[in-house]
Amino acid sequence: MNLRLKKAGFKIKLIPEAKAYYIARDNYKDLFKNNFQNGLWVILSTHYSKKAFSLRHIIPLLFVLFLIIGSISSIFSPIARILFFTILSIYLFLSIYFSLKIAIKNKDITLFIPSMLAFWILHISYGLGSLYGLFLIL
Structure with a gap:
């Protein structure tokens, strides 16, 4: 909605209260x-x-497409397999890093695994929803 208001020449006002x-x-x-x-x-x-x-907004969609296409193509191609697992490892590393950062910030190591699961669920569910939306509009 903000985008449409700005395009129409209106201004967005923020009210601190x-x-x-x-x-x-x-x-x-x-x-x-x-x-x-x-x-x-x-x-x-x-x-x-x-x-x-x-x-x-479309990066989770690209991630889900990567998971689907990468999984299938890695079965048939060693190069695709290396690329797939390299990118997946980077995602895993980043989710570990940010989950650990959350746990340390909150001084509660028990937040580590739930945070990591939440990242995965958030990204994959958003991407699947976007993929479903593509099927609906095509």
């Missing part, structure tokens, strides 16, 4: 469902505005 409440998903199933819907609607919103999202 305004309050917003965010309801965090307290289980992985709800996190999956919420992010699947977010991914779906980022694609479906292109019906209303061609520039409704930025590159960062």
Whole structure:
């Protein structure tokens, strides 16, 4: 909505006194469902505005496509297998790094595994939702 308002020449005003409440998903199933819907609607919103999202919104879609295509192609090609596992290792390293960072920041090592799972669920569910949205609009 902000994008459409700005394109129409309006300005966005921020009011410091305004309050917003965010309801965090307290289980992985709800996190999956919420992010699947977010991914779906980022694609479906292109019906209303061609520039409704930025590159960062489609990276989970590209990641899911990479997982699907990379898994299949790595079966048949040693080069694809090396590339697939190299990129997957980088993702794994980054998810470990940021999950550990969260655990250290909160001084609670028990947050490490749940944070890592949350990253994976968030990215994959958002990407699957976007992929489903592509199928719906094609």
